[in-house]
Amino acid sequence: MIQTPYLLFLGDAPDQLAAKVAQGIKDWRPENAVGQFRMENCGATVGLHDMTLAEAKAAGAKTLVIGVANRGGVISPAWKEILIEALQMGFDIASGLHNLLRDENDLAAAAHMNGRSLFDVRIPSVAYPIANGKKRTGRRCLAVGTDCSVGKMYTGLAMDAEMNARGMKSTFRPTGQTGILITGGGVPLDAVIADFMAGAVEYLTPDNDADHWDHIEGQGSLFHVSYSGVTMALIHGGQPDALVLCHEPTRTHMRGLPDYQQPSLTELRDLSLQLARIANSACRVIGISVNTQHIAQDKFEAYLAEVEADMGLPAVDPFRQGAARLVDALAEI
Amino acid sequence: MIQTPYLLFLGDAPDQLAAKVAQGIKDWRPENAVGQFRMENCGATVGLHDMTLAEAKAAGAKTLVIGVANRGGVISPAWKEILIEALQMGFDIASGLHNLLRDENDLAAAAHMNGRSLFDVRIPSVAYPIANGKKRTGRRCLAVGTDCSVGKMYTGLAMDAEMNARGMKSTFRPTGQTGILITGGGVPLDAVIADFMAGAVEYLTPDNDADHWDHIEGQGSLFHVSYSGVTMALIHGGQPDALVLCHEPTRTHMRGLPDYQQPSLTELRDLSLQLARIANSACRVIGISVNTQHIAQDKFEAYLAEVEADMGLPAVDPFRQGAARLVDALAEI
Numbered sequence: 001m002i003q004t005p006y007l008l009f010l011g012d013a014p015d016q017l018a019a020k021v022a023q024g025i026k027d028w029r030p031e032n033a034v035g036q037f038r039m040e041n042c043g044a045t046v047g048l049h050d051m052t053l054a055e056a057k058a059a060g061a062k063t064l065v066i067g068v069a070n071r072g073g074v075i076s077p078a079w080k081e082i083l084i085e086a087l088q089m090g091f092d093i094a095s096g097l098h099n100l101l102r103d104e105n106d107l108a109a110a111a112h113m114n115g116r117s118l119f120d121v122r123i124p125s126v127a128y129p130i131a132n133g134k135k136r137t138g139r140r141c142l143a144v145g146t147d148c149s150v151g152k153m154y155t156g157l158a159m160d161a162e163m164n165a166r167g168m169k170s171t172f173r174p175t176g177q178t179g180i181l182i183t184g185g186g187v188p189l190d191a192v193i194a195d196f197m198a199g200a201v202e203y204l205t206p207d208n209d210a211d212h213w214d215h216i217e218g219q220g221s222l223f224h225v226s227y228s229g230v231t232m233a234l235i236h237g238g239q240p241d242a243l244v245l246c247h248e249p250t251r252t253h254m255r256g257l258p259d260y261q262q263p264s265l266t267e268l269r270d271l272s273l274q275l276a277r278i279a280n281s282a283c284r285v286i287g288i289s290v291n292t293q294h295i296a297q298d299k300f301e302a303y304l305a306e307v308e309a310d311m312g313l314p315a316v317d318p319f320r321q322g323a324a325r326l327v328d329a330l331a332e333i
Numbered sequence: 334m335i336q337t338p339y340l341l342f343l344g345d346a347p348d349q350l351a352a353k354v355a356q357g358i359k360d361w362r363p364e365n366a367v368g369q370f371r372m373e374n375c376g377a378t379v380g381l382h383d384m385t386l387a388e389a390k391a392a393g394a395k396t397l398v399i400g401v402a403n404r405g406g407v408i409s410p411a412w413k414e415i416l417i418e419a420l421q422m423g424f425d426i427a428s429g430l431h432n433l434l435r436d437e438n439d440l441a442a443a444a445h446m447n448g449r450s451l452f453d454v455r456i457p458s459v460a461y462p463i464a465n466g467k468k469r470t471g472r473r474c475l476a477v478g479t480d481c482s483v484g485k486m487y488t489g490l491a492m493d494a495e496m497n498a499r500g501m502k503s504t505f506r507p508t509g510q511t512g513i514l515i516t517g518g519g520v521p522l523d524a525v526i527a528d529f530m531a532g533a534v535e536y537l538t539p540d541n542d543a544d545h546w547d548h549i550e551g552q553g554s555l556f557h558v559s560y561s562g563v564t565m566a567l568i569h570g571g572q573p574d575a576l577v578l579c580h581e582p583t584r585t586h587m588r589g590l591p592d593y594q595q596p597s598l599t600e601l602r603d604l605s606l607q608l609a610r611i612a613n614s615a616c617r618v619i620g621i622s623v624n625t626q627h628i629a630q631d632k633f634e635a636y637l638a639e640v641e642a643d644m645g646l647p648a649v650d651p652f653r654q655g656a657a658r659l660v661d662a663l664a665e666i
Contacts, residue, residue, distance in 0.1 A: 131559040133590045190528040197527050197562045222565075225612050226464040229530045229566035236558035257466045260611075274604065278593075279558050 002094045002119050002184040003062035004029075007051060007086075008036045010044050011079050013068040019044035021096060022067025024182050028157050032184065034059040036067075039078070044068070053082070053089050063119075065181055066095040073098030075107075084110045094119035096177030121180040122188050124200070131198035131237050133279065138208025141330060142240035143218040143289065144272045146263050148227060148255045150248040151291040151319070152218035153179055158323035159244070159330070160215045166327070169212035173204050175234065179217045189219055190230055197230065201237025213330065216240065222271055223263045224254050235272065239280045242330055243272050244287050245313075249303065250294040265311055286329040288315040335427045335452050335517040336395035337362075340384060340419075341369045343377050344412050346401040352377035354429060355400025357515050361490050365517065367392040369400075372411070377401070386415070386422050396452075398514055399428040406431030408440075417443045427452035429510030454513040455521050457533070464531035464570050466612065471541025474663060475573035476551035476622065477605045479596050481560060481588045483581040484624040484652070485551035486512055491656035492577070492663070493548045499660070502545035506537050508567065512550045522552055523563055530563065534570025546663065549573065555604055556596045557587050568605065572613045575663055576605050577620050578646075582636065583627040598644055619662040621648040 008022040016023075025033055026046040035051035038044075046067070051059065064086045070076055075083075075097060083093060087110040095101050101118040102108055111118050119125075141159065143152035156172055157179075163170035172179070174186030187204045189197060205214045216238045220227030245268050254260035263271075269285050276283040288307060292300040300317060307315040314325040341355040349356075358366055359379040368384035371377075379400070384392065397419045403409055408416075408430060416426060420443040428434050434451040435441055444451050452458075474492065476485035489505055490512075496503035505512070507519030520533045538547045549571045553560030578601050587593035596604075602618050609616040621640060625633035633650060640648040647658040 133558045133587075133593060135592070190526075192527050193523075194525050194527060194530050194563050194566070195523040195560065198559055222608075223611055225466045225569035226531055227528065228569050228608075228611075229562040229564075230527045231562075232555075232565040233527070233562035236561050254466075259468070260466060271607065275555075275561075278556055278561075 002181070003092060004032045004184050005061050006033045006063050006065040007053070007056035007061040007091070008033050008046060008048065008067040009064050010036055010038045010042050010046070011066070011068045011076065012039045012041050013044035016044045018070070019046060019068050021069065021178055021181055022046045022065070024178050025065065025067065028161065028182050034061045037064070037082070039082070053086055053091070057089055057091070061091065063092040063094050066093070066097060069097065075099050075101065075104055080106060083107060087111050087114050087116045090114065090116065092117040092119065094121060094181060096121045096181050098122065121177045122191055124188055124192050126203070128187070128192060128196040128200035128203050130195060131202050136202070136205070136207045136239065137210060138212045138214065139241045140205055140214045140216055140238055141242040141244065142216045142234060142238050143244045143246050144231065144235070144268065145218060145221045145246040146223065146265065146268050147221050147248065147251055148224050150246045151289060152246045155244055155246055155289040155318055155323070156215040156217050157182070158318035159326055162323045162327045163213060168331070169209055171212070171214050173214045173216045175201070175204070175217040175219050189234070190227070194229070197233035198237030201234055205238060218246065222275070223268070225257065225260065232275065235275050236279045240276055240283055241280060242284055242286045242333060243276060244289050244326060245269055245272070245285060246289045246291070248291040265307065269311070284333055285313065286333060287313050287326045289326065290315055290317050292317040292320060336425060337365045337517050338394050339366045339396050339398040340386070340389035340394040340424070341366050341379060341381065341400040342397050343369055343371045343375050343379070344399070344401045344409065345372045345374050346377035349377045351403070352379060352401050354402065354511055354514055355379045355398070357511050358398065358400065361494065361515050367394045370397070370415070372415070386419050386424070390422055390424070394424065396425040396427050399426070399430060402430065408432050408434065408437055413439060416440060420444050420447050420449045423447065423449065425450040425452065427454060427514060429454045429514050431455065454510045455524055457521055457525050459536070461520070461525060461529040461533035461536050463528060464535050469535070469538070469540045469572065470543060471545045471547065472574045473538055473547045473549060473571055474575040474577065475549045475567060475571050476577045476579050477564065477568070477601065478551060478554045478579040479556065479598065479601050480554050480581065480584055481557050483579045484622060485579045488577055488579055488622040488651055488656070489548040489550050490515070491651040492659055495656045495660045496546060501664070502542055504545070504547050506547045506549045508534070508537070508550040508552050519550070522567070523560070527562070530566035531570030534567055538571060551579065555608070556601070558590065558593065565608065568608050569612045573609055573616055574613060575617055575619045575666060576609060577622050577659060578602055578605070578618060579622045579624070581624040598640065602644070617666055618646060619666060620646050620659045622659065623648055623650050625650040625653060
């Protein structure tokens with residue numbers, strides 16, 4: 001686990017989009033961040049107090065989180081002086097960039113010299129077991145998508161937030177680097193060795209109280225040929241009791257695969273449920289989460305009503321409408 | 334690629350079963366081995382000429398293959414003197430053991446000093462791409478199983494051998510360490526990073542002549558929750574035109590998972606075909622390969638006839654009957 005609270009490092013982010021990771025932390029775990037650190041030419045803000053390293057340290061920050069994605073995922077030479085100073089002042093550093101902190105000799109040396117930790121959250125830090133398929137106590141909900149990048153992480157975080165607000169027992173279980181940085185822990189599933197994928201998901205979602213829900217962050221899609229094996233491991237390692245179908249209705253083909261059609265929600269429902277029931281015969285589909293960002297404000301509700309009527313399941317856009325109706329449906333099973 | 338021909342190292346194998354890898358090479362690629370090397374207390378033979386290192390060298394052997402599996406997969410200290418001498422004499426060494434040759438300091442040093450290579454075939458040696466899903470030329474056949482270890486490798490090797498005997502264009506494409514050692518190359522799929530599994534299978538089965546068949550070695554099972562993600566990557570990365578269903582009818586539960594029932598052949602057929610058609614809409618199931626080793630000699634043919642009638646597909650045990658009828662079925666599509 002990465003130690004919280006964080007100082008969010010926005011560096012020289014050219015624009016707001018480049019600060020997506022920091023924004024996610026601010027949106028979903030504001031209690032995890034004491035402030036933001038911006039270099040002089042920074043073009044982004046997540047609306048937290050600007051702090052120096054010393055101010056953040058005084059405010060209790062334990063870890064400097066790289067909350068900015070450079071083009072190419074590199075660790076910019078312009079950041080180095082600040083990152084090394086942070087290590088000297090006693091911060092750990094965490095990053096989800098492709099290029100690893102540990103591979104930067106000057107950072108590795110400074111961390112070693114000051115007894116600090118570098119967290120590269122794209123790389124597994126645990127030797128996960130092979131899945132044993134044993135039934136676990138507690139309940140689990142998994143978001144599955146018609147495609148990649150349709151809002152599965154957002155759906156899980158929104159449902160978790162709604163359940164926490166209601167005083168229900170709930171934990172968001174990240175399986176990708178952004179989710180791991182938001183919560184401070186998780187499994188970077190796409191970087192796990194094939195034989196241990198399902199075991200990593202079992203490890204991530206252990207026995208729990210009978211009325212506790214894990215919201216497992218989905219990855220890929222059963223219909224996306226590049227990543228479907230990862231999705232499969234989530235379904236079989238996660239043993240979900242409930243599935244939420246995630247969809248982005250304006251795509252013309254599978255992401256990155258121009259020759260592949262999107263499946264219908266009916267196809268996603270049937271295939272996901274059939275596969276999930278191999279591991280958990282009681283699994284049910286409880287609702288539909290639609291990313292309607294490309295549908296106009298005066299049209300998206302009609303679209304959702306249509307999906308809801310077609311599928312006979314609650315259909316909501318959690319970004320526009322919140323996740324309350326999905327949680328209502330979950331609470332009923 | 335590992336250089337052939339091999340000298341098969343049986344070491345101090347306590348019994349015949351321990352020499353399974355060497356036996357596989359002898360059975361399927363006898364032209365890949367010039368002889369066998371046995372230590373004084375060796376309890377196994379694969380029926381090749383016993384050779385000293387010098388005799389094998391003179392016979393043209395390029396690589397010493399560890400054809401024996403110790404308990405625990407370790408590299409026995411008793412072997413070391415011979416292995417180091419082999420490196421000094423100009424042999425490469427290849428191994429599929431869990432413990433890696435490269436992690437043995439004395440072997441690594443001897444290989445370095447003599448300019449030889451150590452091949453640990455459990456570990457990928459290539460940075461595989463992410464799958465792009467593009468249609469490739471040539472044709473591909475994949476064995477899928479109701480469970481793990483039901484004869485998928487054997488089925489692929491037997492079909493490949495039958496096609497080669499008929500003068501048809503065919504290549505066996507290994508995805509596990511035994512298959513890799515048998516043929517000298519392949520992808521150790523269970524050791525590949527999750528994101529690159531399907532891409533590794535694409536890499537293994539590239540564009541080919543229109544009338545060429547790849548026989549892709551299957552792994553795991555869609556119904557085995559520990560490994561189903563690996564199977565999924567084979568189905569979507571392999572884009573098979575043909576599937577062979579593999580089955581061992583006497584299992585009482587999934588291998589290693591006492592709480593999980595075996596699926597029926599009908600369930601395997603329907604699920605595999607549905608998933609395969611996401612990547613290749615023309616995919617067909619062409620036959621059934623049954624491992625009847627636990628059915629008596631006077632009963633297995635009746636059992637196969639029953640399966641054949643039930644499923645409407647050729648059902649054979651390639652070990653007892655050869656793969657001719659499976660190849661006949663493949664030649665028809």
